[in-house]
Amino acid sequence: MIRRVKYHEIDFQKYTKCLENSAQQNWYAKKEVLDELSGNWEILIYDDYRAVVPLPLKKKFGINFVIMPLFCQQLGVFSEKDDIEVNDRFLQFLKKNYKVFLYSFNHHNSFSKSLDTKKNYTIPISDYVLLRRKKYFKGRKSTAKCAQHLIYKEIELSTEHISFIEKHFKGLQKETDIKKFRDYMNFLHRNSSLKLCAAYLEEKLINVAVMVDEHTQLSLLALINDETYKTENGPSFLIDKILNKYIHEKEFNFMGSNIRGIEIFFKSFGGELREYPCLQSRILKKLS
Structure with a gap:
């Protein structure tokens, strides 16, 4: 079962433990980093912090949207083992219950259906x-x-x-x-x-x-x-x-970068491509 947990309700001890034991390991999901870059965020949890998804929020047009903070590249699902079925549940819950401007999963996250991707x-x-x-x-x-x-x-x-x-x-x-x-x-x-x-x-x-x-x-x-x-x-x-x-x-x-010249610069040092999935509203992108 997926459950939404607002910031003041988060058990940060369990949240941190889930991150530390996760297969995905990501700097940007840490409490102190999200506090600094977003300030306004909450999480989704599966089965009492067996898996978590941090969600940065920002008010636009008077409505709270899920949007990646500046200087934050990837978030997504964090769990001990990446599980497509669990990831799909999180994705469906996110689509159904939030207005998503842009949300980037991490390169470890896999889904049963293809999403847009960004390059790293x-x-x-x-x-x-x-x-x-x-x-x-x-x-x-x-x-x-x-x-x-x-x-x-x-x-x-x-x-x-x-x-x-x-x-x-x-x-x-x-x-x-x-x-x-x-x-x-x-x-x-x-x-x-x-x-x-x-x-x-x-x-x-x-x-x-x-x-x-x-x-x-x-x-x-x-x-x-x-x-x-x-x-x-x-x-x-x-x-x-x-x-x-x-x-x-x-x-x-x-x-990462989707600018061709910068991408070639990275590759020229032996950089290996790691694409990561993202969810983005085309309509909201036009309004931004």
Whole structure:
């Protein structure tokens, strides 16, 4: 039986235990992360927290809609073993009882009928030398090699670095979105989960990779580039250095993109496609 549980009714001890024992393991389903990114959310549960589905909510047009928060890629069903029958029940309950603007399941979730999908690319824990030799595109090897005059540094979250990120971050037009990203970086920093890696041309900061740093995974939130120095190939240099340093112990999650050029960039480092299902209202998409 599927049951809706509002935020103030959630047994967070059972919820957390379900997440920790789940086959899906996802940073974004954690209470503290959803509190930060959504603020307004509830859950669906199956058989006393045997499986859970976190649902972020946002009021639009005076109505509460299910919608993925900014900077949150995947949620979905969390259970000890992914079960198509249970997933189907959750999906039907979601369709029947909620107005869904956009909801992204995780790449482990399977359903009896096909849903729309979005693309993500990851690199599993690997030997860097073999990864570079066998899976890098030839052009990417060359580009990274040509950028070795740059300097790699891991930097702290400071006023100077926040200013660089805000100035050069593409894709965030609203001031409220920029503030949300700044707040999220501060949240990650407070929780010892933020990693900032940078490329310098002599003393000049030209690229910054903003990542969520988990125990077994690095997730790329943003790759910030000063376009004045585009010919220096800083993005290729930076990702290559990060993989060289960490891919032997941590999976690298590019956090996906449906933009062709960015998708090819991810694939050129040996990124493996992991599509994840999503539910989206076509009508609501037009109204957004």
